[in-house]
Structure formats: C-alpha cells, structure tokens
Amino acid sequence: MWTLPTAPARADGDTGRMTVVVFYKLLAIFIAVAIGWFVGRMRWLGDSQAGGSGGDPARVLSSAAFYIFVPALLFRTTARVEFAALPWATLTAFFVPVIGLMLGVYGVQRWRGAGRAAVAVPSVQAITASFGNTLQVGVPLAAGVFGEAGLAIHITVVSLHALTLLTVLTLLVELDLARERARDQAESLLRTLAITVRNTVIHPVVLPVLAGLLFNAAGFTLPAVLDEVLQMLGTAVVPLCLTLIGMSLAYYGWPRAWRGALGLAALKLLLLPALVLLLAHWGLGLSGMPLGVIVMMAALPAGSNALIFAQRYRCMEGETTAAIVISTLCFVLSAPLWLALLAYLKL
Template identity: 30%
Template sequence: MSGVVSGFTVIFIVVGAGYLLGRTRVLGDSAHEVLSRLVFFVCTPALLFHALVTSELSVIFSKTLVIAGGSAFTIGIVYVITARLWLHRSVPELAIGGLASSYVNSVNLGLPIAIFVLDDASFIAPLLLFQILIYSPIALITLDVTVTDPVLGRASRAAAMRDAVIAPLTNPIVLGGVAGLIVSALGLQPPAAILEPVDMLGNASVPCALLAFGLSLTGAAVFKKGESPRRDIALACVLKIVAMPLLAYAIARWGFGETGHELFAQVVIAALPTAQNVLVYATRYRRAQIMARDTTLLTTLGSVPSIAVIALLLA
C-alpha cells in the first residue's frame, strides 16, 4: 500500500504545481496548449523511442500484452457503442471518450506502482507497447481523418482516404514508437551521444503532461452542470475504474489460468486511471477537452480506493 500512496502523491504534487502556475499566470495564458504541444510533438515520442530501444522484445510480447491490451480495447469499444447509441456523440468525441475509458496511465503512475507494489516493472511494458503502437494510432488516425479545419469544412472522401494513409507517417508519437520497435528488433544500440539527449527529452514527458493537466484545472469546475458532459464522464469513469479491472481479472483468471501475484498484477494495471495523454490528444484536436480533463481527474481519485480494494482481495 505504501507504493500506491507514494505513486499517487507524486501525481498530486506535480498536478498541484501546474494548477498554481495557472492560477498565478506565471507561464502566460497559452501555457496549457504550449505544454500539451511540447508533450505531443517532442517529449512523448522521445520517451517511447527510448523505452522500446532499451526493452527486451521477449518481455514485451507476452500474455500480458493480450490481457492488458485486450481488456483496454474491449472497454474502449464498449464505450464507443454505448455513447453512440445512448448519447449520439460524433466520431471525434467517441474517439476521445473511448480512450478516456480505457487508456491506462502506464508511465507516471504505472511505473511507480509496478516497481513499488508489483516489484516488477516488466508488467507495464506490454501495455505501453499496445497503447503506443496499436491503440493510439487507431484513435489518432480516426481523429486525423474526422477532425477538419472549420474554415475548409468536412474533408472529401478522397481526402479522408489520403489522410488515413498519411496520418501514421506524420504523427510524431506513432513515429517514435515504431522507430524504437524497429531499432530494438534489429538489435541495434544507438550511441550514448544519441540516447542520452533522447532520454532527457523523454523524461520531460511525464512532468510536462502533469503540469499541463494542472494548468487545465485552473478556473474549471470539475463535473460542473451545464458545462461538463456528465453522462459521458460517468460512463467513462465506471468503465475505467470498475469494468476494466473486472474484465482483466476474467481474462487473466479464466482465459490464461493466472493466480497469485500475476493475477494481482494484471488487475492492478487495469485499475490504473486514465492517462494524461488523453487530455493532450483532446487539446491537440480541440475535441472533448472537458470530458478528457474531468475523466482523468476523477479516475485518478477513484483509482486510489479501487487499487486498495484489489490489494486487500488479491495481494
């Protein structure tokens, strides 16, 4: 439990610092958007490249990849179908909502918990790979194709098909992940003169994303009536904090026969809150930003008792 408390304490302190920076306007009025773009275009691609280059592929391509990735993708699809039929949301809002309900905070909270609670950081690597190389590209391509310039209007079908091909080739996050995987698969070891600056930039991803999240809370009333899409947020939170851990338990326990510490680890990973990356994506494409912000905050708060209950039952 001390590892859980430690991990969440780090999160809250840095988010709080971002909130204070926003309240005092030390960084100016555009700080949130600038930091979000820095994370999207520079820091996260560097983080992913370095993480994959320095990882063993045998650890990444394991049954954890199927359990964590399968439960996340399934919950995301459940959100998309439910929100489409019940709430009648547009495709960009569905894409952000699907991520908000299932995209795990695998770095800034997942790694501390994996190290201090699970005593094995390798449990996080497969999920990180799935989210970077499969889940994010699907959502980002969807957003690239469906979000158009309001001045130009909706893209034509031909333009949409063209964008579907070009999007993964130009998205910096996808490029960083793919490049890291290729280098790792080829067994290449970049020189320290290259890896060290990449590592430095990557290390800035987590604190910058948390600061951007804190900045976004300035002057905002979470779950505010008339402003926040309450039904969307409630749906995403229930799926993320309750349904996803239960699904991961079912897949790990009855699909792969896992018990003991391995089963505990799979369920804890699934119970991690929504990643700040979702807010970064929402800000980048200017869609469902309030929904992403509120879901990230509420699932971060809700994951504390959720993981505590899981620890009591399975640890």
C-alpha cells in the same frame, strides 16, 4: 500462488511501507497538479484567448509534449524493446480487454452521435476510459505489492502500453476527420484514403513508433549519446503532463457535465480491471503474480496522456481533466478493494 497479505515475500512491514509509498506518490501527483493550477490561475504563462491557440499556454505546452517529448519516449521504447522475450500470453490478457473497452466506448459514442458536435469526441472518451497512469502510480504500486519480479512484468506491459493505445486511437480519430472532411468537401474516396494514410503515418505518435520498430527490426543499437538525449526528453513527459492537468483546470474550469467524467472514471477503475480479470484467469488461465500485476495495472486511474490527446484535437479538455482528477482521487479507495478481491479469490 500469489496471495496478499500472507505471501512470504511481503511481510506486514513491507505492506505498510508499500501503502506509504503509494500514498506519497499520489500526494506528489496532486501537488504537481496544484502547482499547475496555481500557475494557470495566476496567468503567469499568459492568458487564454478565444481567437486562437497562440495565447493559450496549456495548449502550447501540450503541443510541446505531443511534438517533442512523447515522440522521443515512444521512439526510444520501440527501438529498445526485445519482442522475442515478451510474455505474449500476459500481454494478450491485458491488451485484448483494454483495446476491447476502448473500441466499445468509441463505438457506443459514435452510435449515440457524440461526434457530431466535435469529430474527436468518441476517440477522446475512449482513451480516457482505457489509458492508465502506468508510470507515476503504476510503478510504485507494482514494486510495493509484487516486488522486483512483479515490477518487471509491469514494465514489460508499459513498454507497449502507450504506443499500442495511442496508435489505435490516432488511426480512429484521423479516419473520423477524413470522413468529415470528405463529407464537407465532396472529396473522392481515393483522395480521402490518401489523406487519412498520410495524416496517420506522418503523426507525432505513429511516426516515431514506426521509426522505432524499423530501427529495432534492422538490429541497430541506439548510440549512447542519442539514447541519453531521448531518455532526457522522455522524462519530461510526466511532470509536464501533471502540471498541464492543473493548468487545464484553471483555464477551462470544471465541466458542467461532470457526470460524464464520473462515468469515464468508473469505466476505468471498475469495469476495465474486471474485464482483464475475467479474460486473464477464466479465459487464458493466468494466475499468481502475472494475473495480479495486470489486474492492478488495469485498475490504475486515467493517465495524463489522455489530456494531451484531447488538447491535440481541441476536444473535451475540461471533461478529460475532470475524469483524470476524479479517477486519481477514487483510486485511493478502489485499489485496496481490488487487492482484497485478488487475495480473497486466491487465484
């Protein structure tokens, strides 16, 4: 039975060191964001131009991440993951509420007509409310609180996190775009479906996932050199995304409708971990360390991949950036509350 802070594996000194490590990680994140903001503010990489994306350095760097670094990370992950050894009960307890909230936000925004001005609005808001910062914040948190055994569970969930959420959201947004295109151009249903399938499959997120799954299913092993190249490219995702957040603040500014960003942050920090806790423990009977790991993973602040997704479809960059910054700031307060609740319930 996992408890905090009285578990034998985590002494008071360990808990204190964990707090320091997480604090330093959060501080490092804000410094990287500040560097990106300063570079954007000084316009060292050029100025944003309303006439096109060629003069917008934030979008250029976002495209580099979306077309080069993220595909390398996703392909390497899917090509190496051992599906037979995955803890499917734990994964189900995490991904069902996460995908459920994601589809719920998407559906509500579609019902409210949020996609009329920009077709991708429901999808962008859905990914912002559900996609967590599982690497920069999640890894040190899991290692510090739960030790190596908890970190192993965390990494297992991470291996499916981006490819699952990004693939589902990509399918939704491409369906919306195809629907809008068919409405404007009076295309036939068959042509609309063909374009949707093509745009969904030949996509910088979905295509490397499918290729990695086929590579994995065939029983192949990545050659050492190719694995090294993919790992090198994949490691660029984190620093690039963090500096992009700062650059986006400099170029797009703080959104006027900041309450929307605050609402997305609240969904991510409060509602999502509550849903995971309810389903995982009272629905599927999970307890102890696996339960604690996935609840805290759900409680992580919004991840920077949401901004790349927003910039990919040129939609809500300012609000997405604000939601990431707000949720990361508020995580300093919300994380201890969730840890205290888990310890109090003694699940």
